[in-house]
Amino acid sequence: MNDDVLVTAMRADMPDAVPSPEGGSHPDDRDTPLPRWDGERLSVILQDGGAQRWRLADRCGEPVLMLEQTLREQGLGTDMSDRICALAALEAALARAGNPADLAVAIEDRLRHRLWQDGVIAAEEGAGWRVFASALFQLPDLWLRPLGQSGSAYPARYTVTEGRYHPRRPPTRQGKVYARHIPWLDKTLSLRLVDLDRDIALFHRWQNDPRIAPFWLEEGDLDYHRRYLQALLDDPHVIPLIVSLDNRPFGYFEVYWAKENRLGPHYDADDYDRGWHVLIGEEDVRGREYITAWMPSIVHYMLLSDPRTRRIVGEPAANHHQQIRNLDRGGFAKVKEFDFPHKRALLVSLSRARFFAERLWVPRI
Secondary structure, eight states: OOOHHHHHHHHHOOOOOOOOOSSSSSSTTSSOOOOOOOOOTTEOOOOTEEEEEEEEEETEEEEEEEEEEEEEEOOOOOOHHHHHHHHHHHHHHHHTTOOEEEEEOOHHHHHHEEEEEEEESEEETTTEEEHHHHHHHHHHGTBBTTTOOOOOOOOOOEEEETTOOOOOOOOOOOSEEEEEEEETEEEEEEEEEEEEHHHHHHHHHHTOOOOTTTHHHOOOOOHHHHHHHHHHTTTTTTTEEEEEEEEEEEEEEEEEESSSSSSGGGTOTTTOOOEEEEEEOOOSSSHHHHHHHHHHHHEEEEEEHTTOOOOOOOOOTOOOOOHHHHHHHOOOEEEEEESSOOOOOEEEEEEEHHHHHHHTOOOOO
């Protein structure tokens, strides 16, 4: 069987693009490489024609991920797609092996050299080449969108907002900004910028939900919610995001730069600290299996989108005990209680170092 036939056969086993709730499908529906296991063998395919076959074997009682074949369909695929396929395979194998801190790998020289340059794999004395989970998850290329994007540091130029001196913030990227395959759900979680025409009815329903309104305090009519979202879209300090599973929206996040946010004056905010507010709008997307998908994913997105972000902060209501328990189990430390005009709040904080060193994307709640 030649390479083109192999890729075609592998592609036939992959799911079609997931229809959007609005009908049709979006052009980035399949921009996330979806690993597929068949026993100990793993296949990864990208839309541009790149594909790889791997095997998770046993070597002296230890799992080792072995690259068996890199394939190209009718001349398609690139060195970049080979690299993205490899990163997806490494992530899938770590999950399959029980999320260890590292895993033995056997990879051909050219690709191995590239991954070594990325800092994802290294040769350990007496242990051979290994992939390190804490390094892999710091590489933005697999998760930020567009696919293959390296996290870049927006030039530091300073300005003043309401008496607070802070860096100018980058323009907000349109469309999808992050995607991650969630193994225990077998679904792709994605974050995208709010689209007013597409999302206003959903946002309006969520904000007027009796379960949500007492915490957000943003009930109102469609015009009010349209103005609310437009103000955020015009504000470089805040990014309003829709979170979806397989393109079905289920929640809303507001990601903000903490220094010029209302939280900034209440602690020693760093220039690149980030925070977030969460609204889970769909009742059926609640509980442990979903919290352990979306909570580390939004933290992961914030840490990847600017490598200078060293800390993620939050300010839940001090009496919102369920949310505080979830944050505690997700690795956030309780810092102090303080008062906003509208609520008694608890400052919580999670360091970049702890998130990656302790592999907090692994379910623990």
